[in-house]
Amino acid sequence: MMVSGIRPGVIPQAVPAALRTAVLLWEVMVMVVLVAYATGHGSTRGIAVRIADRLRQRSVDARACAVADVLEVSSYEAVVLGSAIHGGKWLPEARQFAVRNAAPLRERPVWLFSVSTLGDEESMFPPRVANRLRGLRKETPEMTQMCRLLHPREHRNFAGAITRSHWPAIGRAFFRVTGGRYGDHRNWPAIDAWADLIASQLDVKSGL
Numbered sequence: 001m002m003v004s005g006i007r008p009g010v011i012p013q014a015v016p017a018a019l020r021t022a023v024l025l026w027e028v029m030v031m032v033v034l035v036a037y038a039t040g041h042g043s044t045r046g047i048a049v050r051i052a053d054r055l056r057q058r059s060v061d062a063r064a065c066a067v068a069d070v071l072e073v074s075s076y077e078a079v080v081l082g083s084a085i086h087g088g089k090w091l092p093e094a095r096q097f098a099v100r101n102a103a104p105l106r107e108r109p110v111w112l113f114s115v116s117t118l119g120d121e122e123s124m125f126p127p128r129v130a131n132r133l134r135g136l137r138k139e140t141p142e143m144t145q146m147c148r149l150l151h152p153r154e155h156r157n158f159a160g161a162i163t164r165s166h167w168p169a170i171g172r173a174f175f176r177v178t179g180g181r182y183g184d185h186r187n188w189p190a191i192d193a194w195a196d197l198i199a200s201q202l203d204v205k206s207g208l
């Protein structure tokens with residue numbers, strides 16, 4: 001990785017040895033992680049920004065960026081890719097991003113997350129309904145394909161946020177029947193814990 005345009009092999013000889021060592025250490029220490037996301041109404045963006053913030057607190061340089069704004073992934077050591085679920089699927093721009101960048105993504109550690117009504121731990125439903133829905137939930141064909149394509153280390157589900165006006169009629173009807181609750185259901189401790197896990201799996205030593 002480059003640090004301010006300096007490569008270890010081309011640090012000028014005039015640079016003091018201590019500074020050369022510091023630059024080399026910096027090279028080893030700093031990982032740049034891309035947290036790419038696709039969002040419809042903003043709750044997935046909030047989760048991506050939180051993951052990037054948390055990684056930075058763990059000495060991992062991380063940037064949250066909408067998939068549409070990512071030019072290339074080759075300059076990142078690792079990628080966390082997440083999308084809102086609308087109509088049972090990732091948003092099209094997230095799928096297209098994954099397909100377009102499949103080759104470089106396969107060459108680096110990748111983590112995936114989906115944001116919907118039903119997280120792995122929290123949900124927009126009463127606990128009994130949520131447990132039943134989790135029991136019925138299978139990995140979608142899309143996610144199976146994504147895993148085949150990208151070889152992610154893990155795929156996590158997080159609950160997001162919903163307002164009545166965002167839901168299509170079918171969603172409102174489903175909420176009525178199942179006792180779903182509108183509002184922000186993002187589980188920040190679980191999101192932070194996942195970011196901590198990612199940081200611990202990256203080859204980063206913190207504490208300098």
Ligand SMILES: Cc1cc2nc3c(=O)[nH]c(=O)nc-3n(C[C@H](O)[C@H](O)[C@H](O)COP(=O)(O)O)c2cc1C
Pocket residue numbers: 038039040041042043044045084085086087088089115116117118159160161162166167168171
């Ligand atoms: C148009 C629309 C379709 C949705 N479809 C689903 C769905 O199929 N399954 C689900 O669990 N949640 C669904 N949701 C809920 C969203 O996944 C949830 O609100 C999520 O937090 C949205 O993320 P965003 O704010 O980044 O768009 C839908 C929401 C909207 C607005």
